[in-house]
Amino acid sequence: MNRKIVVPGEIIASGEDFLPGEGTEKKQKDIIALKYGLAEENKNLVKVIPLSGVYNPRRGNVVIGKVENVTFNGWVLDINASETGFLSLMEVPRYVNKDNLEEVMDIGDMAVVKIWNINKRGIDLSLKSRGLGKIEKGIIIKVNSNKVPRIIGKEGSMIKIIKEETNCNITVGQNGFIWINGEKIEDELLAKKAILFITEKSFIDGLTDEVKKWFKENKNA
Amino acid sequence: MKTPKITQERIIEYLNQEKRFDGRGKDEFRDIQVELNVSKKAEGSARVKMGKTEVIVGVKMGVSEPYPDSPNKGNLMTTAELLPLSSSRIELGRPGFDSIELGRVIDRGLRESGFIDFEKLCIKEGEKVWTIFVDIYSINDDGNLLDAAGIGAIIALKNAKLPKYDEKEEKILYEEKTDKGLPLLDKIPFSLTVHKIGNNFIVDPTREEEDISEARVTIGSYDNFIASMQKGEVGEISVEDFNKALDLAEESKNKVFKKIEKYLK
Amino acid sequence: MPKEFKRTDGRKIDETRPIKAKVGIIPNADGSAMFSTGDTIAIAAVYGPKKMHPQHQQNPEKGTLRCTYNMNSFSVSDRIRPGPSRRSIEISKITEWALEPVLMLDKYQNKVIDVHINIIQADAGTRCAGINAASMALAHAGIPMKNLISSISIGKLDKQLVVDVNKDEEDWEEGEGATDIPISMTGDEKLTHIQLDGKISKEQLKEAVELARKSCKEIYEIQKKALKESVENKK
Numbered sequence A: 001m002n003r004k005i006v007v008p009g010e011i012i013a014s015g016e017d018f019l020p021g022e023g024t025e026k027k028q029k030d031i032i033a034l035k036y037g038l039a040e041e042n043k044n045l046v047k048v049i050p051l052s053g054v055y056n057p058r059r060g061n062v063v064i065g066k067v068e069n070v071t072f073n074g075w076v077l078d079i080n081a082s083e084t085g086f087l088s089l090m091e092v093p094r095y096v097n098k099d100n101l102e103e104v105m106d107i108g109d110m111a112v113v114k115i116w117n118i119n120k121r122g123i124d125l126s127l128k129s130r131g132l133g134k135i136e137k138g139i140i141i142k143v144n145s146n147k148v149p150r151i152i153g154k155e156g157s158m159i160k161i162i163k164e165e166t167n168c169n170i171t172v173g174q175n176g177f178i179w180i181n182g183e184k185i186e187d188e189l190l191a192k193k194a195i196l197f198i199t200e201k202s203f204i205d206g207l208t209d210e211v212k213k214w215f216k217e218n219k220n221a
Numbered sequence B: 001m002k003t004p005k006i007t008q009e010r011i012i013e014y015l016n017q018e019k020r021f022d023g024r025g026k027d028e029f030r031d032i033q034v035e036l037n038v039s040k041k042a043e044g045s046a047r048v049k050m051g052k053t054e055v056i057v058g059v060k061m062g063v064s065e066p067y068p069d070s071p072n073k074g075n076l077m078t079t080a081e082l083l084p085l086s087s088s089r090i091e092l093g094r095p096g097f098d099s100i101e102l103g104r105v106i107d108r109g110l111r112e113s114g115f116i117d118f119e120k121l122c123i124k125e126g127e128k129v130w131t132i133f134v135d136i137y138s139i140n141d142d143g144n145l146l147d148a149a150g151i152g153a154i155i156a157l158k159n160a161k162l163p164k165y166d167e168k169e170e171k172i173l174y175e176e177k178t179d180k181g182l183p184l185l186d187k188i189p190f191s192l193t194v195h196k197i198g199n200n201f202i203v204d205p206t207r208e209e210e211d212i213s214e215a216r217v218t219i220g221s222y223d224n225f226i227a228s229m230q231k232g233e234v235g236e237i238s239v240e241d242f243n244k245a246l247d248l249a250e251e252s253k254n255k256v257f258k259k260i261e262k263y264l265k
Numbered sequence C: 001m002p003k004e005f006k007r008t009d010g011r012k013i014d015e016t017r018p019i020k021a022k023v024g025i026i027p028n029a030d031g032s033a034m035f036s037t038g039d040t041i042a043i044a045a046v047y048g049p050k051k052m053h054p055q056h057q058q059n060p061e062k063g064t065l066r067c068t069y070n071m072n073s074f075s076v077s078d079r080i081r082p083g084p085s086r087r088s089i090e091i092s093k094i095t096e097w098a099l100e101p102v103l104m105l106d107k108y109q110n111k112v113i114d115v116h117i118n119i120i121q122a123d124a125g126t127r128c129a130g131i132n133a134a135s136m137a138l139a140h141a142g143i144p145m146k147n148l149i150s151s152i153s154i155g156k157l158d159k160q161l162v163v164d165v166n167k168d169e170e171d172w173e174e175g176e177g178a179t180d181i182p183i184s185m186t187g188d189e190k191l192t193h194i195q196l197d198g199k200i201s202k203e204q205l206k207e208a209v210e211l212a213r214k215s216c217k218e219i220y221e222i223q224k225k226a227l228k229e230s231v232e233n234k235k
Helices: A098-104 A145-152 A154-166 A185-200 A207-218 B005-016 B097-112 B145-158 B239-264 C086-102 C126-140 C202-232
Strands: A004-006 A011-014 A024-027 A030-033 A037-042 A045-050 A062-070 A074-078 A085-088 A110-119 A122-126 A133-135 A139-142 A168-172 A177-182 B032-036 B044-050 B053-064 B075-081 B122-124 B128-140 B161-166 B171-181 B189-197 B200-203 B215-222 B225-232 C019-023 C031-037 C040-051 C064-071 C111-121 C149-157 C160-163 C178-186 C191-194
Touching (some): A011 A037, A024 A045, A062 A177, A110 A177, A145 A154, A145 A185, A154 A207, A185 A207, A185 B005, B005 B200, B032 B239, B053 B161, B097 B128, B097 B145, B097 B189, B145 B215, C040 C126, C086 C126, C126 C178, C160 C202
Parallel strands (some): A085 A122, B075 B128, C064 C111
Antiparallel strands (some): A062 A110, A110 A133, B044 B053, B053 B128, B161 B171, B189 B215, C031 C040, C040 C111, C149 C160
């Protein structure tokens, strides 16, 4: 089955063998889309890959969040989901004085965090891993979280090209927030432009070549 | 989400180098797109897009009794609605201060410039005068709704046509538009806002930039005169900086005018 | 043989006005769309799902769909004072009821999905245009939905049933006058909304619903195309 754009209620495939994956349901023989997105079939499992929509947090995701509030025992972060996340002071890899939480991170600061648990009470975040921590400088851009896989690319191939071409450190949060840190602001802005280019062309095949071409044309503009 | 601190720092760093994220100069506006006659039911209307910011402005005419202290003059009423559909930051419910201020700032710019010849809006002295309603709606907020609204208002007014007024029946025949425009003077009033970020002054901020604007001054000018002014936000401006802002506004105004001239014929 | 009923704009009795539909018109929104039929133009923006504010309106059992319908002051000949009116509040509720059946809100406890509808130009059928735009915007926002919702206004002018009433027809005064029947249906032809203003026999009402079924199918295809095209155009 060719990948195709489907709308809610549309019959994607019909047949006994097909199984309803994410974003679909099975009614008798029909696999019906429950979301607007790209329908894909793999070994009889039919699913819909969303193209849009608010970020859906998953355990284990590394995301970038912004401190909205400092409480007596931690920080509340906006992680671009329909819920905020909570970073407890126990989840910071060094001793934090209960009276000095603001000194570690204050309202408006951004951090790379990991979602270590999601339950009825909310989303729990942690800084206790390599690569996590408060963000000191650079720029933050926001893209639709559904585009993140394309920006990262197969085994990180796409993001690698951007990092090399722009000489920037780039951390892509699964929630669509991306931190770009380079030596020159021009480099950061070039990386930003490249990433936005990818989000606009995310559906095409051969995107890697298009991006390489884009850099040739835009790098010295 | 408001612009994060680290991005704010970068924006200011870059401004100190006379540069902006989207490559514009400090006195440059984004690309402006204008569409006339957005609603056939309006006497005049315009859609203005500046980058991703979009507003629509409509002009409606009404007939009513004049105010007692101006029996031979028509009226102007300017309202703005920041629609929740234009931004996640706008709450449902009664118009907030921002909506009210926007309406009043645009109103002042139109009124103080003498753009509208209110006496020509008189139908019967002491009894019947035209009222011009200018209604502004935000459709997408990516910064500088204020100036987009100002541009939309003058274009909508310039392109508006008076409907027929049946004096016998005392009814406005909206379906029958005349060829007559509104009684406007030739010189166009122009509202332009200058924002202070750190030690820099810019015009036409994107949402990202407007988030870190410490102070802003909206200057309503007309020909070579300044007719109205409003300072907003809590920051302070030194007198020298204020003068710089005035100069910047003037330079910028000339550039923008060229972009929208054709809609103001 | 009965004379073919003449509509003011020359349409056939089962013909809709020319329809335009587009998604992605408001960059800030999670989903957005424009839907117009003839001179009636509606836009819709969806924000959510997100935490419900004010807190006391949070529903711990399922998510809330919150619709606001608003007509621009200059969308009609006689200027409407900006702000909500009884009519706009009623239509907001009707819109929620028309859309909710296809949403699966039990996954969104304490959350809200905000749908904002704005009428830019009105020539009758505004609530239907609003529902059509809102349905596309919800899908565009990636909200899980069992189906799209399509909406059309069926009219009875004196004794004649017509599809997609315009303002002139809404004001029909001859004979039995105008009866206005806005109807919304899911893509698999289930009714989610029906209203009636006027006077009609049971048999004719059944006919009206049948006409709506056909038209809603046409509208569904247009909505589907708009959603698919928003992606295709980017290739």
